Amino acid sequence: MAYPFRLPEVVYLGRGALANLGQEVKRFAASRALLITDAGVQAAGLDKKIIGMIEEVGTKVDVFAEVEAEPSTETVDRAGRLVREGGYQLLVALGGGSPMDVTKGASVLAVNGGSIKDYVGIELIPQKGVPAIFIPTTAGTGSEVTQNAIFAFKEEQVKKGVVSRHLLPRVAIVDPELTLSCPPRLTAATGVDALVHAVESYTALKATPQTDIYALEAIRLISASLRTAVFNGSDLEAREKMALGSFFAGVSLANAGVGAVHALAYPLGGKFHVSHGVSNALLFAPVLEFNCLSNLAKFARVAGAMGEPVAGKSCREAAMLAVKAVRELVEDVGIPTRLRDVGVSEDDIEFLTLSAEKQTRLLSNNPRAMTRKDIERIYSSTL
Template sequence: MMGITYFRTAETLITGTGSIAQIGEQAKKLHASRVIIITDKIIRQTGLLSKVTEPLISLNIEMDIIDDVIPEPPFENLEQMITKIEGKGYDLLIGVGGGSALDITKVLSVMLTNKKNVRDMIGIENIGNPGLPTILVPTTSGTGSEVTYNAIFTDTRDMVKKGIVSPYLLPNVAIVDAELTLTVPPAVTAATGMDALVHAVESYTAIRADELTDGIALQAIKLISRSLRKAVYNGRDIKAREDMAMGSLLAGISLGNAGVGAVHALAYPLGGRFKVPHGVANSLLLPFVMKYNVVANLEKFSEIAKAMGENIEGLSLREAADTAVTALAQLSKDVGIPASLKDVGVTSTDIPSLAEEASKIDRLLNNNPRWLTVKEIKEIYEDAYGLVEESSTVLV
């Protein structure tokens, strides 16, 4: 039986090398006269912003820039920025940067139209009114934030990552231009690219996956698998960057609609407590969670292997599915992501509390193809720490 599903994405998606030049016209179409550009200091230093500001200047659109975004932002980052931008008459917010800058832009836009404390917006559909218009411009190929309707922040009170989820967070326009990613350093390219791959793999195998998201996710897996190594080791390879930009966008669209699962759930406590960058945490955990998930959907894992370019001819369905897990682990290793929790500052005594914390993230765990309780989550962390023998029940 086919269930009823919703499919949502940015109102307008503009892609292609050089597409950033259209940002001025897009701002005009949204009747913007006074724009605030939201970014971080690193982006500002790269000089990349001129590609955004010049088309606006040439159309006489007034603008200010705020570069206060910090990585893996806490709620305080939003609270501090809103005081600087409210009451200034801005009629369009343009977010330029990685996931943090884009998530902040999305939430600032609704903070400006809702007289509500941002902490009261945590959770699903807790925003009363639509926000001010937004244009989102990713400068990394990874988070997919430009097409998702959630935004993730760190709660410094309990060091837990919390999400704000509402269709009002979708932008009016997303501009995805590979040219903006050419100078992203290898380690960031690797972490963000693997995050995108995790979005594609997790949403493809998710409980909420449907026919619409399946095709999009598989294409994302194909593009990312064939080009991530090239993008990491030769950042100037525009073809590889284009594949990554498109792959990450497609993965974001799939994630935005089918959701993600246990990899993200297990990654969040690592981000919150150990400050492991989101992409690194996801990539590190991906092979271990998939080793556990694979039996829940052999057909889909065998399709993943195919999309990754693995030769599965003559293999049984089970063998083909396992090939996907091996290929994902190999890709993560090839792009230099640590393969053990030991490498990111976790000790074995941290595992029980990490598992306890991850087990509370029902929003994601309920969407994972295989049911996990705190016991299994602990086993997966132990496996990622190197504590589990190959013959363990984790493998079934």
């Protein structure tokens, strides 16, 4: 089956890419722009440079820096009202996945109205929103290239996704130099998140030869450079490979989708406020092990791309090396490996299972069908 393949209108990728910001701002001929970011980015001082570059081309810029980790529907609704009432003609997202997702939501809410809750699901947004430029400061979410946005529904203690072609960024500027200030723990969590995107989209039911090219290269780049980026964050070569890997994984994710790792991770973020990257990392190896039998050849190629010695091994042996490689990488970069480490107890398994089971959009794209019992077993084995 043929699936659509989409990318942002313009992409600048590599060292020094940020130098193109001014000309892109000018292209939209906006008199007023809103920079959407968070307190962490402000603390690192990255916002000042961006504000200066925007003002240099004659555009007035205001700042919305109230984005929290794992942003709520309330936050994106508030940002959407601000954009609409303020008459902003251009949005600039600066930060990790949270500011970028809030920017996507605010962009379409300013034009379409309502609450972001009204658009949960696939292709439910009627019109494109206010133009936006996306500048990631982490290498992980790939939000700068996807048509997805994820938000926390506090009252339900779950996270849900909005998927629409109208969320696809107009411009993505991916400059690895902006990730140099990213601290080790965040580098680790976002880096594993990017690897999950690459592996899940590579093995997804909607994967195509086109997305496979991006996903496999992302697996190679991230596996080879994440440890260095975490433990020697000033290594610009490692940071550049992570930025490339994250972007490529985002391209694959945007077009092939992801599966059960994300489905089981969402309830952790909603109820226990575990970051998206850590949630994915916790479920990565267990779900991978469950999925391996669905496509041994592809999982064997994942293992090879992660640097495992697959030569001379049977297809099954090689595929299982992917699980080993993932476990070692997650442990090496210091991410928790047990659910109990993030506050989950045996009493929570039923809630998590029932919540994950509702993620049908994701589970339907998983390479192996997953029953309620399978979900419960994976959570229990990870406790």
